[in-house]
Amino acid sequence: MALAAGRFDELRRKVRANSRLRPVGAGSKPALSGWGNLMLEDLRGVLEYDPGEYTFTALAATPLKEIEAVLAENDQYLPFDPPLSEKGATLGGTVAAGLSGPGRLRYGGVRDFLLGVRFIDGRGELISGGGKVVKNAAGFDLPKLMVGSLGQFGVMLELTFKVFPKPQAYVTVELELASLTGALDTMQRLVGSRLEVTSLDLEPPSRLRVRLGGTSEALPTRLARLEHLVGQAGNVLEGSVEQATWRSLREFDWLSEGHGLLKIPVTPGAIAPLEQALAGFDENIPRRYSVAGNVAWLGWPESLGEKRFEKLLDQSGLSALAISGRWSCPLLGAQPGRVFAKRLGCVLDPEGKFQPGDLDAT
């Protein structure tokens, strides 16, 4: 730990000495790390892990893959399925971008698993927030501030998470519905049921992937109930094929060259109008809807440009976060939360070192 302490002091000096700083971990989300100049890739390693307590603390730039491997030794995992781990994504980057994968549906997102954080604020102060135990509710919940903060409140150094035991087995059913409307109806029926679906993603127009996790003995019965509920048998995936299917979705393997990845928070009701708007483009716009229609992941063709995407967001009343591709600013569309974030920024970063203005479109 002596190594980390020395490095923390060095980073504090750097923060004090510089007027424009953006931390970079692995750079797996280039639209966000962009011009980043504070390289943290050496800030890696699991510092504490107590399987009995179901918590761990790791340095902020520890790759998700490394954490997944350590947790897997005890059949534990991060249930929110953090995206891009195969591409090197780090724990800190996942928090800063506020990204969760398909498992968010059943278990909650990254914000629900983050317990504590140590970070350097804009004044160069080392701040500890939250705690290292699951039941901690003292003071303001500073860790939550870091989720989706895009580095504007400080440099994360250490993060403490809670973890869950891994389900013993999974089964996934691929359902091909007759239409988008049919798929959306079925999606709502599944969410409202008592099936406790782990993940539920839509590949438009009409393919649903429904994942169930739990004990191997119970899965066949739950699968039968699922098929009974939706009134059709689907293509059943198990074992390594099943794992690979979700792994591939978490890595956005469906995204093709020349497309910038965007995360668009939606509601199930917003999907049909958005699909209609997208049908007006000749270009291929690859996309998936995750977390039972609450998140859209969309690949915007670079050839279409930013202006036309902004127009689409305006017309749909949506906002987006750019993950990759070329954008003038990663926050797109209406961002009413910026007012609040800026007030907090005045406290955590009074000189605006971490907010050089490029988070807001001009």
Added chain:
Amino acid sequence: MGVEKKAYLPEQFGRVEMELMRRLRLAIDPLELANRGKVLSAESHDGSNEWH
């Protein structure tokens, strides 16, 4: 943590953290109208801090 153990908060967090929470609170609610003294002790306006 409830109001009863509020006085122990500075033992869990340090001076820097307490001061930061205080300033965050004032940035959002400068007149401390919302639930004054529930999470952080209210600061008396003569500048003395009972929360140190």
